[in-house]
Amino acid sequence: MTIFAKIINFVLHPVILIAPSVFFIIVASGGDIKTALLWSGIALSFVLLISFYILIGIRIGFFTNFDVSKRKQRIYLFPVILFAGTTFLFSLIIFNGPKSLFLALIYFLISVAILALVNLKIKASIHVGSITAAIVSVVYFFGDKYLVLIFLIPIMAWARINQKKHTLKETIVGFVLGFLLALFGIFSVQYLI
Numbered sequence: 078m079t080i081f082a083k084i085i086n087f088v089l090h091p092v093i094l095i096a097p098s099v100f101f102i103i104v105a106s107g108g109d110i111k112t113a114l115l116w117s118g119i120a121l122s123f124v125l126l127i128s129f130y131i132l133i134g135i136r137i138g139f140f141t142n143f144d145v146s147k148r149k150q151r152i153y154l155f156p157v158i159l160f161a162g163t164t165f166l167f168s169l170i171i172f173n174g175p176k177s178l179f180l181a182l183i184y185f186l187i188s189v190a191i192l193a194l195v196n197l198k199i200k201a202s203i204h205v206g207s208i209t210a211a212i213v214s215v216v217y218f219f220g221d222k223y224l225v226l227i228f229l230i231p232i233m234a235w236a237r238i239n240q241k242k243h244t245l246k247e248t249i250v251g252f253v254l255g256f257l258l259a260l261f262g263i264f265s266v267q268y269l270i
Contacts, residue, residue, distance in 0.1 A: 209255030
């Protein structure tokens with residue numbers, strides 16, 4: 078079961094999901110595949126920069142693992158993610174990127190800022206929160222045929238607990254945050270479009 082937990086942690090890692098999410102956001106909002114691939118590639122370059130930063134942090138010793146699973150170490154990660162996301166946002170503005178991606182990126186930056194603030198008080202599972210927000214959004218925008226994806230949430234929580242990255246309480250906090258952030262994003266997008 079430990080190998081299965083590792084696979085789940087890797088495949089559903091928030092970093093791994095960013096580029097495909099960008100692709101689906103653009104395509105789902107009526108964008109063409111060429112545009113979706115272009116902006117997914119740009120998003121991937123920012124993801125690689127953040128990943129490189131984490132790997133250097135592991136090498137130097139201020140991160141213990143790629144998940145940055147220690148709460149106190151996350152204060153070194155959130156500002157870098159916010160900077161990368163803001164830079165990506167400016168590239169969308171400068172190059173007249175898709176409006177749907179612009180809105181999704183604003184939502185992402187607000188979510189990261191909220192997670193950073195919550196992280197000051199309690200460690201929340203960002204893995205569980207991310208997958209929850211993504212699944213709730215997919216079900217809302219694309220219909221109940223995707224409701225089966227909800228089973229990925231407890232599977233991710235189990236994998237995080239199994240790998241001793243989080244406690245049950247931390248996965249529940251992650252779930253609640255992800256759910257609330259998804260509702261915030263859904264209603265914000267509906268209000269802005």
